[in-house]
Amino acid sequence: MTHYTYEEWLKYVRNDLESSTREKLETHLYTCDQCLEHYLQAVEANETSLPTLSNEQNFTDLVMREIVREMVPDTKNDTKDDTKDDTKDDTKDDTKLQKRPFYQQAVFHYLLAVAATLLLMFSGAFQSLVKYAAVFDSQSVQERKPSVTEGVMNKTFAWMDSLEKKEAIKK
Incomplete structure (x- = not known):
């Protein structure tokens, strides 16, 4: 098994590699604990240069809303901008769950x-x-x-x- 060096993992974290090389490194991570350790060290070394989330709760809410949309098909085209901070209650998401046809419900x-x-x-x-x-x-x-x-x-x-x-x- 070929192991990758710490420097190669640094390039991976900095996104300085070609896409084919990146894919090889990613698939290698699934099977090699030693390279996973090098990768984690590289991430820690470049932690300050990595992007951060400005509002983690908003990000979580957006992800959960997308999951609900995937699970419950919406009949309308949803063109609203999800990057805005939504302060309204989630009653619309609850009504989407109730719009499922009868044959798709547990009852x-x-x-x-x-x-x-x-x-x-x-x-x-x-x-x-x-x-x-x-x-x-x-x-x-x-x-x-x-x-x-x-x-x-x-x-x-x-x-x-x-x-x-x-x-x-x-x-």
Whole structure:
């Protein structure tokens, strides 16, 4: 396995490498702990030159809003600028979650499961399954053979009992 030097990781952190080289370094990070340590040292060394977030909470809110948009398809084109600081409440995001069609909601899936269970119960499908289960249960009880471990333990206990009897007879 080829390891990369600390200087190469510094170039990576400073973005002084070609994209193909950057991809190689990135994929190498997944498999090499030694190079990951070099990378972390390079990041710490250049920490002051890396960009910082001015408002971390706003960034988190924007990311969470994008996740909600990806999860819940919006019928309108959303052209508002997300870089503005939104101080309004999140009731619009809650109404987006309620706009999902009925068949995509959890209640629909529960009702579907209940209907399928009732249908199978009244059609007798579960009753026939119980008959098959009874057949398999009776076969497994009849054909039960002791396992190897049980056999070894039984022989060991029998041997120990015979040793105890011999000791009792000697006394």
